[in-house]
């Protein structure tokens with residue numbers, strides 16, 4: 001076959017030849033001393049250009065950059081608010097489920113629960129039930145919010161130490 | 164098991180600092196390489212590498228994580244390096260109107276290693292394609308995407324640059 005052009009040799013070295021073209025080029029440089037020599041020269045230019053610089057980045061660069069990136073973000077604030085809204089929603093669902101459960105327990109007249117709570121469930125009035133519901137809800141929201149705040153606070157201040 | 168880039172990107176978007184640090188570790192050498200080879204200034208190159216990753220992070224929600232990350236990072240890094248070269252040139256022009264340098268020239272002349280000294284003989288366009296091909300390991304198509312040129316332009320620029328480098332190196336060897 002005909003000798004390879006310089007462009008073809010460079011494309012071969014760049015992995016830019018595929019299929020039959022690549023096979024043909026590879027078998028030619030094996031059998032043709034002149035093209036083989038040309039190809040070796042190109043490879044040596046590649047190795048030269050790909051040699052690493054004498055200087056580099058300081059140790060711990062990635063961690064420092066990540067910390068700066070994460071803590072400097074405006075959208076993180078938005079994320080926090082979104083998370084809080086989600087958490088409040090979860091807390092409300094939990095509170096509702098709990099109150100329904102409590103209601104179910106009382107309607108089933110489970111004496112054990114009534115005894116433990118020292119309440120006569122038959123006499124529990126409506127305002128009291130609402131107060132209980134509100135209390136559970138508030139505790140749930142406050143707890144989950146505190147956990148979320150703690151999590152994000154650690155992330156932005158000590159992100160580097162988290163493993 | 165090693166996590167994929169896409170996975171790390173998704174976690175980074177959730178403000179996971181460790182995931183983003185892992186991504187930075189994967190690409191920092193190549194990003195630094197591009198900028199350092201373009202600017203020949205260690206301090207500037209370190210700063211711009213940092214800026215590249217911070218910028219990438221702030222725009223992470225706009226990045227399609229099914230695509231490879233390197234061309235995108237290279238685009239950001241190259242633009243920052245170009246801006247710096249232009250402003251350094253403008254500053255020097257303001258100081259000395261007779262100065263004959265162009266934005267293509269290195270910002271500051273540190274001691275040149277062998278590669279830097281060869282690259283300093285190329286046009287900035289040639290230097291860009293060389294750096295994108297050999298340091299970021301991008302394909303012709305990806306380089307075309309980063310530089311905004313046609314693939315055929317990228318190829319011919321790359322081939323010319325290498326011919327030039329081959330000549331320069333033979334010349335250097337002859338001098339020794």
Ligand SMILES: [Zn+2]
Nearest residue numbers: 003004032035
């Ligand atoms: Zn041949």
